Amino acid sequence: MGRTAVHIPDGFIDAPTSIAFGVAAVAGLGYCLRRGSAELDERAAPLAGLTAAFVFAGQMLNFPVAAGTSGHLLGGVLAAVLVGPWIGATCLAVVLLLQALFFADGGLTALGLSTVNMSFVGALGGYLVYRGVLRVLPQRRASVPIAAAVAAALSVPLAAASFVLQFALGGTVEDLSLTAVLAAMVGVHVLIGIGEAVITFLTVGLVMSSRPDLVHGARGVLRRERAAETAAVRSTA
Template sequence: MHVPDGFINAPVSVAAGVVAAGAVAISLRGARRELDERTAPLAGLVAAFTFAVQMLNFPVAAGTSGHLLGGALAAILVGPYTGVLCISVVLLMQGILFADGGLTALGVNITVMGVVTVVVAYALFRGLVKVLPRKRRSVTVASFAAALISVPAAACVFTAIYAIGGTTDVPVGKVLTAMVGVHVLIGIGEAVITMLTVGAVIAVRPDLVYGARGLSAPLKLRVGGELVDAPAARPVPVAARSPRAVWATGLVTALVLAGFVSFYASASPDGLEKVAADKGIDKNVEEHAAKDSPLADYGVKDIADARISGGLAGVIGVGVTVVAGTGIFWSVRRRHTTDAAPTHVPESV
């Protein structure tokens, strides 16, 4: 659902940019409370993993494909504020390096693909986990539903933005019907990917899943015919809680997906591209400012072999995203630690 330059007029694009900038500023402050020494590297990995999976377009209808948006996945794994930042980092890398998503439309894309998906998904997720049994399975079920709804919600918000600032004269009702219809199907794919990923992390390190914190019911023992709380388990040594294995496994997975599996992704246009072509809202689309980038269109310039070119571009994208994301999240975390540190007051003589 990467909106290119030319779909939305300049005033509305600027307004969306202001909304996006405000959301990122709020998220930078909120992420300080979500990130710690374990989750800061994980947040960078989530951004890189989202970048990799977004390269894997899957067919959803005749001549139409879809790909992960990632807002629900990021929010559940690392928190809603950090989730907005993860998707923003991905969109920034895609726009600058790969000419994917217009630069003047960056504010629209962050608002639609980042803010809306995160807010809708996390609100629904938290509501569901409060009413479902306090089990790990409930987290995966809630993540499925949250991801499913977040995608057509984003499609509705894009349609609203188009209704205000669209550069073509197409009936909004037709755009809405087409966008929601195809993105419900894409949402199913998003839901499956989100559920499987969240379930995989919960299976090995439930403590790293932000959305699962505090959901474990206390262990009960039957004593004298009555159920009582079991004694608290001894804390696991810090060394044993190192998330390095999870981080390494996730990074290798992202590299394989972007560097190898992406070659087999569907070549059909994604949901927005298909609707734009069918309904004529792409008449005023503009060339991307980064169209001459060495990595434009997810290929390395001057490498003729499509498999090698695309795979190398994917690997570079994952590497750049994980480095940029991790650097940003570590900086946010360090600033929080510095701000929270008590000021030393010298003792009076």
């Protein structure tokens, strides 16, 4: 279901808006790359490449819904929580670029638009929501999948709203009421977001139970948990 919603074809949004978002995407991506490489030094390329391949392969896994329909993961928040916001956003952008270039899936002139929706709003924005939610939850491991699920649920309609904003700026259809487009897009994507939240919750939960050290977004929680344990041991001693 994601595939139909995010891969904007050419001509859907006018050329000036597409170019403006293309420039924004290039600039933003450059920043993500700098931050990501600073975090991972020379490990960045192999690990980010494998994570991008994971997102790409993961999107091929179909989750049956009902009556023959099925959906798949978009993976923005999942990638951001697992490998960090900068590398996660970069991976999503790479996946979009390669889908457009190798599979003709999504217009080449619309790449900037899709990158802003999926990578910046979906992954980076979703990660901000994740950090915000995690802050108000108890500082325990169990909170990590919950915060990731809430962020995933919100990130999908947020990305849809970002598309509607692009449509408002440079949509090529006249006399189409914007509120109707917004209602339809956000309405559908709230449902997709629920699916995304469930998959993200379960997947992050599994990784947290077997390799919590790999979950980038759980670093702070794990550190505080260890500190609390040490304090408890000291106070009993």
